[in-house]
Amino acid sequence: MPTAVITGASSGIGAAFARRLAATGADLVLLARDEARLTANAEQLRAKHGVQVEVLVADLATEEGIAAAERRVAHGVDLVVNNAGFGQRGTFLDTPVAEEVAMLRVHCEAVLRLTHAALPDMVARGGGGVINVSSVAAFFSRGSYAATKAWVLSFSESVAHDVAGNGVRVMALCPGWVRTEFHQRSNMDTSGIPGFMWLDADKLVSAGLRDYARGRSCSVPDARYKVVTGASRLIPRRLSSALSARVGRRYE
Numbered sequence: 001m002p003t004a005v006i007t008g009a010s011s012g013i014g015a016a017f018a019r020r021l022a023a024t025g026a027d028l029v030l031l032a033r034d035e036a037r038l039t040a041n042a043e044q045l046r047a048k049h050g051v052q053v054e055v056l057v058a059d060l061a062t063e064e065g066i067a068a069a070e071r072r073v074a075h076g077v078d079l080v081v082n083n084a085g086f087g088q089r090g091t092f093l094d095t096p097v098a099e100e101v102a103m104l105r106v107h108c109e110a111v112l113r114l115t116h117a118a119l120p121d122m123v124a125r126g127g128g129g130v131i132n133v134s135s136v137a138a139f140f141s142r143g144s145y146a147a148t149k150a151w152v153l154s155f156s157e158s159v160a161h162d163v164a165g166n167g168v169r170v171m172a173l174c175p176g177w178v179r180t181e182f183h184q185r186s187n188m189d190t191s192g193i194p195g196f197m198w199l200d201a202d203k204l205v206s207a208g209l210r211d212y213a214r215g216r217s218c219s220v221p222d223a224r225y226k227v228v229t230g231a232s233r234l235i236p237r238r239l240s241s242a243l244s245a246r247v248g249r250r251y252e
């Protein structure tokens with residue numbers, strides 16, 4: 001059976017990846033900080049799909065956590081989903097620098113190091129791949145969150161090119177607004193986001209996995225967000241960033 005490691009698997013998009021991949025018969029390694037939630041998710045997936053599910057409790061904002069994850073992805077893994085992440089709880093100057101650095105570690109350093117740790121074994125075996133969860137925010141200049149997601153997109157497309165021809169795939173998944181715990185955790189006022197722009201995590205993951213199977217290096221699920229990201233390339237960057245700032249403000 002193929003084995004997939006999913007970071008940020010205790011809730012939201014990561015938990016949706018776990019449900020979808022378990023339904024296809026994949027064995028799983030679920031990584032996050034909340035052991036109780038990971039254990040509950042693992043028990044449900046084992047009972048429903050008869051797959052093997054390991055739990056790896058790790059904080060990807062720490063050296064120890066990233067190193068433990070690196071060790072786990074280095075051998076015998078067919079898919080790594082680098083999904084763990086969180087939003088900014090204020091503007092750049094309102095945010096303690098330690099929180100900014102933690103975001104860089106979780107969104108960029110962990111993604112880089114887990115991709116670097118996983119790919120050599122995959123290339124040697126001629127199969128497998130990595131999905132790095134970026135965001136539609138990657139197409140806009142909006143805080144260090146968007147900057148980290150732009151890095152994830154650029155990095156993933158570049159490494160996808162490097163490994164093309166080895167039977168190994170790397171893809172950036174760029175979701176728009178998805179109903180998860182993300183916005184509440186980052187204290188975001190989502191009242192300005194029109195209802196029709198919200199995506200369902202399970203549908204998002206199915207669309208992302210279809211694009212991954214097709215060998216895409218960047219996946220923007222849903223026509224609504226293909227229009228948004230397409231338009232972002234056509235209008236001046238200052239204007240697109242000003243427009244994006246009008247939605248998803250934070251509570252004061």
Ligand code: NDP
Nearest residue numbers: 008010011012013032033034060085135177178180181182
């Ligand atoms: P959730 O808040 O529902 O899930 C975030 C997950 O990341 C949780 O499992 C959390 O687990 C884990 N996580 C957070 N920090 C760490 C850490 N330091 N170490 C290990 N795990 C961590 O949000 P989403 O499911 O929405 O977010 C998943 C990804 O999708 C993120 O990268 C986010 O940026 C991206 N995204 C989300 C969008 C949305 O609208 N929801 C839009 C575009 C992109 P725990 O707390 O147990 O550690």
